[in-house]
Amino acid sequence: QVQLVESGGGLVQAGDSLSLSCVASGGTFSTYTMGWFRRAPGKEREFVGAINFSGEHAYYADSVKGRFTISRDNAKNTVYLQMNNLKPEDTAVYYCAARSGIITKAPKQYLYWGQGTQVTVSS
Numbered sequence: 001q002v003q004l005v006e007s008g009g010g011l012v013q014a015g016d017s018l019s020l021s022c023v024a025s026g027g028t029f030s031t032y033t034m035g036w037f038r039r040a041p042g043k044e045r046e047f048v049g050a051i052n053f054s055g056e057h058a059y060y061a062d063s064v065k066g067r068f069t070i071s072r073d074n075a076k077n078t079v080y081l082q083m084n085n086l087k088p089e090d091t092a093v094y095y096c097a098a099r100s101g102i103i104t105k106a107p108k109q110y111l112y113w114g115q116g117t118q119v120t121v122s123s
Contacts, residue, residue, distance in 0.1 A: 001026050002027035008021050008117060013121070016121070017084045020036075020096075020117060022080075029074060030054075039092055040092040052103055055074070093118050097111075
């Protein structure tokens with residue numbers, strides 16, 4: 001069983017940056033594809049991006065491409081989401097998730113989920 005714990009959320013202004021972390025325990029972190037998702041109020045869960053097990057490859061949603069960067073440190077069992085030039089529409093609860101296998105955008109393909117961290121961007 002893998003446990004994921006996100007941190008780093010908060011209230012920021014439009015144009016600011018924020019970095020989220022997700023620490024994994026209870027599994028072999030270095031073998032998992034790690035994804036970031038978000039859910040805004042009244043909306044469905046949305047794929048943000050994902051990174052493969054080695055960190056060599058990352059894939060992003062068009063809405064965050066060029067602003068968000070995912071990285072990982074397998075020695076620390078941690079995946080990061082660096083968010084720059086934040087916009088009010090980025091306001092959501094952000095979740096990290098883990099799966100075995102290649103990168104996918106489908107939430108149902110991720111087996112393990114964190115509890116989420118709130119990111120609020122004011123205009």
